[in-house]
Structure formats: C-alpha cells, structure tokens
Amino acid sequence: MSVIYNRVALIGLGLIASSMFWAMKRGGLAGEVTGYARSAETRDTARRIGLCDRVCDSAEEAVKDADLVVLCVPVGVMGAVAEQIASSLKSGATVTDVGSVKRDVINNVAPHLPEGVHFIPGHPLAGTEHSGPESGFAQLFDGRWCLLVPVDGSDPAATAKLRSFWEALGSNVSEMEADHHDLVVAVTSHAPHLIAYTMVGVADDLGRVTDSEVIKYSAGGFRDFTRIAASDPTMWRDVFLSNKDATLEILGRFTEELFALQRAIRTGDGDHLHSYFTRTRAIRRGIIEAGQDTDAPDFGRAGPRQP
Numbered sequence: 001m002s003v004i005y006n007r008v009a010l011i012g013l014g015l016i017a018s019s020m021f022w023a024m025k026r027g028g029l030a031g032e033v034t035g036y037a038r039s040a041e042t043r044d045t046a047r048r049i050g051l052c053d054r055v056c057d058s059a060e061e062a063v064k065d066a067d068l069v070v071l072c073v074p075v076g077v078m079g080a081v082a083e084q085i086a087s088s089l090k091s092g093a094t095v096t097d098v099g100s101v102k103r104d105v106i107n108n109v110a111p112h113l114p115e116g117v118h119f120i121p122g123h124p125l126a127g128t129e130h131s132g133p134e135s136g137f138a139q140l141f142d143g144r145w146c147l148l149v150p151v152d153g154s155d156p157a158a159t160a161k162l163r164s165f166w167e168a169l170g171s172n173v174s175e176m177e178a179d180h181h182d183l184v185v186a187v188t189s190h191a192p193h194l195i196a197y198t199m200v201g202v203a204d205d206l207g208r209v210t211d212s213e214v215i216k217y218s219a220g221g222f223r224d225f226t227r228i229a230a231s232d233p234t235m236w237r238d239v240f241l242s243n244k245d246a247t248l249e250i251l252g253r254f255t256e257e258l259f260a261l262q263r264a265i266r267t268g269d270g271d272h273l274h275s276y277f278t279r280t281r282a283i284r285r286g287i288i289e290a291g292q293d294t295d296a297p298d299f300g301r302a303g304p305r306q307p
C-alpha cells in the first residue's frame with residue numbers, strides 16, 4: 001500500500017489512536033504521524049514504545065501542517081480540543097474523530113473549525129475493554145465497520161479520501177446520518193454496555209453477601225459481562241451523557257420487555273417465555289445463514305502491538 005496522507009496528527013493517545021498508528025505503519029499509509037496526549041505520563045510512554053513518529057508537547061504543535069487530524073479523545077472533551085487546535089489547522093486539512101457518539105460531537109466540534117477545513121466525523125466499530133497508549137494493535141480494525149458521518153457541506157473528494165484511508169486500515173466503510181448512527185449504536189453498543197455494568201454491579205453486591213461465590217464461579221455469559229464492564233469509566237460516562245436521548249429510548253423499551261418476561265416467570269407463563277426465546281434464536285440463526293456475522297477473529301483483545 002502507499003501513502004494516503006503525508007502528515008497525520010493523532011490527538012489523544014489511547015487504544016484507538018495507538019491501533020490507528022500501528023495499522024498506518026503496517027500499511028505505510030502516512031508520511032509522518034505526530035501525536036499529542038494531555039498527560040505528560042502518556043506522552044512519555046508513547047515516546048518509550050515508539051508510538052508516533054513525533055510526540056509533541058502541545059496539540060497545536062501536533063496539528064501544524066497536518067493533512068489529516070484525528071480526534072481520539074473521550075467524546076466529552078472533543079469540543080474543547082477542537083477549540084484548542086482550530087487556529088493551528090492547515091487550510092485544506094481534514095479533521096475527523098473516532099468518537100462513539102456523533103450528534104453531540106458534531107454540535108460541539110463543528111462551530112470551532114475554520115472555513116477551508118473539511119470536517120468528516122467517523123466511528124470505528126471496533127474496540128476492547130483496554131485503554132491507554134499500550135493497548136493498541138494493528139489488527140483492531142481488520143474486517144470491522146467504520147461509519148463515516150459526513151456533515152452538511154462535507155467535501156465529497158475529502159470524504160472519499162478518508163474512506164480509502166479507513167479501508168487501508170482494514171475496515172469496511174459505510175456512511176450514515178448522525179441521529180440514525182446514535183440510535184443504532186444505542187441498541188448495539190451503548191445499552192448493552194450499561195446492562196453489563198449493571199449486571200456486574202448486582203453480582204458484586206450479591207457476592208459480598210455470599211462471600212464472593214458469584215464472581216468465583218462465574219462462567220460463560222457472565223464472564224463476557226465482566227469483560228465489557230471493565231471498559232474505561234471516563235469514555236463510557238461521556239458516551240451515556242452525550243447519547244442521552246437514544247440510550248434512554250432504548251433502555252425504556254428494554255425495561256418494558258424485561259417487565260413482560262418478569263411477569264411471565266412470576267405467573268408461570270411458559271408459552272410466553274418459549275415463544276420469546278424461539279423468536280430471538282431465529283434472529284441469531286438468520287444472521288448466520290445470511291452470512292452477516294462478519295466478526296473479525298479475536299486477536300486476544302489486548303493483542304500484539306505491531307512494530
């Protein structure tokens with residue numbers, strides 16, 4: 001593969017930025033990659049492990065002359081970071097982000113960006129429960145979807161170039177409108193995370209009563225819940241506060257269904273339970289038969305970092 005952007009700046013050096021860096025190195029997709037993170041400790045770690053060709057001590061310095069700027073910080077600080085870098089951006093540069101929520105990020109970032117800069121929000125649907133500069137690996141995006149959410153006036157040529165960049169990082173790319181994106185991920189990602197956090201909290205409370213048996217003997221589904229519930233607290237606090245309406249809408253529907261199942265158990269309504277579980281089983285089978293289970297292989301989550 002060949003260079004797509006001469007200079008790329010990564011702002012925030014955690015799981016997603018470090019995975020992007022190793023995938024860019026793997027494919028030779030960027031001439032130079034600069035990076036900035038807020039804490040000196042993260043910048044020191046990045047320098048020690050060779051994350052980024054040049055780690056800068058300010059966001060302004062990192063984005064100077066960059067052709068592509070990728071905001072890889074928690075969604076709650078995207079607006080503040082955009083404001084900080086705005087006057088240092090090169091005319092003609094593309095600014096994108098990897099945030100898990102799109103409408104709120106667009107509302108908070110777009111007003112700060114100067115004329116002549118292309119803003120094309122994005123969201124790679126790939127991650128792990130790990131965070132920080134040492135958690136990334138080159139294969140994270142392989143075979144996963146990356147959603148691009150062009151805003152009014154996004155330049156088609158700049159969008160096409162960003163699309164080819166994500167494809168070269170290993171992703172399948174699709175475009176989606178911001179509100180629709182937020183509703184879809186509320187169903188597929190945000191509500192499931194909240195349910196996992198809750199279930200692990202409930203089990204922990206119970207575990208205290210039963211001398212930790214709940215955690216000790218957990219297996220299968222509950223273990224998967226504990227993995228998800230180990231995800232970064234700052235990231236997920238921001239996701240729920242930023243995607244408030246869609247998450248509450250889905251949780252409302254979830255609660256109604258849960259109450260119906262609860263009543264069926266209490267009243268001994270086996271037919272209701274059986275037909276509900278038959279419907280959900282058919283959905284999973286349908287997905288597999290249609291060949292739509294495009295999950296990439298599991299690389300061991302904390303996976304190998306690629307030099």
Ligand SMILES: NC(=O)c1ccc[n+]([C@@H]2O[C@H](COP(=O)([O-])OP(=O)(O)OC[C@H]3O[C@@H](n4cnc5c(N)ncnc54)[C@H](O)[C@@H]3O)[C@@H](O)[C@H]2O)c1
Pocket residue numbers: 011012013014015016017036037038039042072073074075077080081098099100101123124125126127128129130131132133232235239
């Ligand atoms: N983790 C996932 O599974 C996943 C998947 C897809 C998208 N995302 C999104 O990607 C973004 C980054 O997530 P991550 O998992 O890489 O997080 P992370 O916690 O691994 O990294 C975030 C980085 O941002 C830095 N940071 C925080 N505030 C900052 C600020 N004001 N200025 C500069 N740097 C700052 C942190 O120091 C850290 O280096 C988030 O918006 C998240 O919603 C995460």
Ligand SMILES: O=C(O)C(=O)C[C@]1(C(=O)O)C=C[C@@H](O)C=C1
Pocket residue numbers: 099100124125126127128129188189190228231
């Ligand atoms: O696999 C995981 O650990 C993830 O939580 C990844 C996951 C998801 O829910 O699918 C989490 C948040 C993102 O915005 C995108 C991907």
